[in-house]
Amino acid sequence: MIGPDNRVTGVNQLAAARGLAVGMRRREAEAICPEVVTLIDDQAASAMAFEPVACAIEEVVATVEVVLPGLALAPIAGAVSYYGSEVEVVQRVHEAVKETGGGGAHVGVARGPFAARHAAQAATPDAPRVVDNDDDFLASLDIEVVGHEDLAATFRWLGVATLGELARLPRAAIASRFGTVGLTAHQLASGEDRSLRPSHLEGPPIAEEKFEDPIIHLEQVGFVARSMITTLKMVLASEGASPHAVDIEAEAADGTVRNRTWRSPHPFTADELTERIRWQLHAWVAKGGIPGGLVRLRVIPHEVSDQGRQLALGHDAIREDEAHRALLRTQAVVGADQVVVARPQGGRDPAERVQWSRWGEQAATPRRDLAAPWPGAIPRPAPALVPEPPPHLEVEWDEGVPVRVRLRSRWVPVLSWAGPWRKMGRWWEGDEPADRYQLVTSTGALLIETKQSRAYVLGIYD
């Protein structure tokens, strides 16, 4: 099977036995095996051919998610409890697929979809691959499986040849050097390929279209699907969200309802979703699964993440894209560590209340609860500048009252002051208690902290 880029996208068992493999150039494949018959890859036809396989797997496990024609994922925890073991489930899946005529099925079992996919590639039709230790299995994979040729070549040039070697490198260093692409590769190498940032939508929107006259010609559905998906994507984009999986549900004129889940490792684009609806409907129709024509079509987004949003109020897609590109280029100029976003968290001092993370990276869970009371916290407004670490400040006191402070080379009088706000700190960890004051001078206001008879600047109200 040859794809649009003139590379092999699929081989049968005979061709595989002669040394042909997915990813080869067409000319290379024909040179290895001159008598090979090449077919142009037709994804719609492949989807039609794959539908019986997906149905067969569904007979064994409850949920099947199709990624591409020829590749399906199935969570098997429930089936393992029912059948007793992973090996038993795999055997049943294998037999079920075999009965459909798909004898060359490669079945792999692992903890996450990325590892499972590569386990399946490492399997043979006769020997499914059940991975016992995901970390060891991932560590053994070649670096090229990160799916980014240039990045893999750079890693290889740096002496990183396997995912294991990549996973052992500090994530911060990889993110700093290679940005978002490198970070994603490191997450894959560490077996973290399901780390979605869920978007908080109250009931994700459902796209639904009903047809009074049942639709027989699928070309008509193509137009309807495109319009539905465009609307759905717009609604999701307004919430800054994007789906990684969708349920496609079709109702036939005789009341039959069909359902299939499609999944993507990245958020679906409108074109990809439309294409998958078309493939799926073609597959159902070819199987005679829509008797009398289509009367209702629903698309239900699942696993909605906030990856549709780069910046919160950038609802304008063009602006979002421009901002994204500008920030990526800025990362290249100053380093990924130096382009940061902040999120509020709890704390008593201004510096504690801000949690920094690299732009484009999943924010860590706040270390301090924002909703907690935080007695002794400095009241609003917040200082505009927060020195880090707090520098020493010379303050002259008169019986506990601040009288003047030294700003650069000159002493200025304290006009008024508020506080102290006492902070006990974690005394059990050796933190010293501290008192915080707001001092007003003729050139502005400062937030200071005193501990052990020394004063430090916590913030400047600029």
Next chain:
Amino acid sequence: MESLWGPGQLLGLVGVPGLGMTRVAVAQMAALMGPLAWVERPAPRPPGRDSWFSPAIGWENGIEPDRLVVVRTFEPTSWAEATATLMDGMAAVCAEVPARVPEAILRRLAARARARRARLILRSHMPLPTGIAHTVITGDSVEWTGAEQGRGRLLQRRVSAIAQGKGVKGPALELEFEDDGTNIVCVVSRLGVTTARRAAG
């Protein structure tokens, strides 16, 4: 707060820390839609930075956390390059001007802002070269209320500033801002704003 600038215009905010010009910059940016960037003054690699911009004042002014990106730089060249790059994609950029930055770099940034119709704020402790900014606001003095010899807390400040430049449409004007931390209001102003169609420079 009324807008002091428009697309393609450069707003200069001058004054030592404490005179409230960072708050004016944040208030101007908060009024806009879209992604915002704050480019910090180049500083030695940490530890050793002398002041970091705190995004909390942006949140207090209604800027959503995800909307504001902070860029840290360590030398003037990367500072200028980062600022120029960000102007291509962000709704507004505020850049803290490093000490002793060559005037030519500032003029190039101003020219780029005009060419890209980007909104740029230069936040500087020192006076900016003449003719770079459409409007320059220089902080003059500040008075705080609320803190009383150990009682109360900082509540409100009144900032006096001088506005100059093409945006003023005439001689220098005196401005007074009242700022309670979440809202900043220009109480004395005859500043003509956002109507200029010609670029500054």
